[in-house]
Amino acid sequence: MIITSAKPLEEILTLLKDEDDIFIIGCNVCAAKLKTGGEPEVLEMIRQLEKNRKHVVGWALPTAACSVRSFDSLVQKNEKINEARCILVMGCGSGVSTVASVTEVPVFGSNDTLSLGGSSEGKLLSDQCIMCGKCTIGEFGGICPKSRCPKGLLNGPCGGAIDGMCEVNRENDCVWTLIYNRLNKIKRLDLLYTVHAPQEHRID
Numbered sequence: 266m267i268i269t270s271a272k273p274l275e276e277i278l279t280l281l282k283d284e285d286d287i288f289i290i291g292c293n294v295c296a297a298k299l300k301t302g303g304e305p306e307v308l309e310m311i312r313q314l315e316k317n318r319k320h321v322v323g324w325a326l327p328t329a330a331c332s333v334r335s336f337d338s339l340v341q342k343n344e345k346i347n348e349a350r351c352i353l354v355m356g357c358g359s360g361v362s363t364v365a366s367v368t369e370v371p372v373f374g375s376n377d378t379l380s381l382g383g384s385s386e387g388k389l390l391s392d393q394c395i396m397c398g399k400c401t402i403g404e405f406g407g408i409c410p411k412s413r414c415p416k417g418l419l420n421g422p423c424g425g426a427i428d429g430m431c432e433v434n435r436e437n438d439c440v441w442t443l444i445y446n447r448l449n450k451i452k453r454l455d456l457l458y459t460v461h462a463p464q465e466h467r468i469d
Contacts (some may be wrong), residue, residue: 266383267295267331267357268391269302269376274313280373281353287314287321288349290339290364292330292356298384301376302330302355310355310375322348330360336367380412397464404456406447411464413440419461 281287289307296302304326311321323345327333339346346352351371354361361374382391394402395412401419402409415433416423422441425432429442448454 266298266381267359268379268382268389269296269299269357270379271301271306271376272374274317277310277353277373277375278314278317278319281314281319281351284351284371284373285320286348286350287319288343288346288352289321289324290330290333290352290354290356290360291324291326292354292360293326294329296330296356296360296376299389307355310353322346330354330356331363333363333367339364339367399464401461404459404461405444406451406453406456408440408444408447410440410444413443417464419464421457 289310291297291302291304291307293303296306297304300306307324307326311324314321323343325339325342325346327339327342333339336346349370351373352364352368353373353375354364355375357376358374358378361372365372380392381394381396382389383393384390392412394409397411401411410419411417415431418441422439423432426439426442427435429439431437431439445454445457448456
């Protein structure tokens with residue numbers, strides 16, 4: 266699940282200050298679950314934009330904004346998109362990029378994309394993965410230190426944790442405490458003896 270948060274309305278209005286005849290595209294997967302782009306949020310966005318004297322020509326709610334097949338598939342959802350002079354996507358950055366790839370009009374996003382996460386036992390889990398392209402999560406008991414340690418440490422804790430809480434943010438569990446407890450539980454503490462090279466951030 267892609268974790269998003271809604272931009273403030275003022276920021277969206279600034280993005281759209283020179284735009285009108287807006288078509289809104291929501292997302293019925295991640296954004297709907299997070300209440301940043303499902304049908305209720307799309308309808309509320311229309312209300313807010315019209316209240317601020319913006320003309321909304323229509324809206325559509327594809328299954329996922331990040332998997333739009335073609336412009337024609339959007340037309341099938343609502344042919345009013347043909348009248349749009351710009352599109353506002355209420356999904357993640359990937360959704361904005363995907364929609365932009367199939368249309369010739371300006372495309373804007375109403376959300377900030379925060380992280381790759383998930384949900385379990387009714388709780389939202391953020392910062393589960395940074396999609397680094399070199400996944401070693403299995404060596405850490407299924408908990409990724411690259412995404413969850415603010416310092417990105419791959420070979421154990423920094424030493425600043427107190428009572429299992431992170432030195433950088435005392436409201437968060439130290440991910441290395443979580444990793445240790447998990448590996449201990451599954452009887453794989455031996456994995457802690459593997460030395461990992463620092464994460465390579467260079468782009469070739």
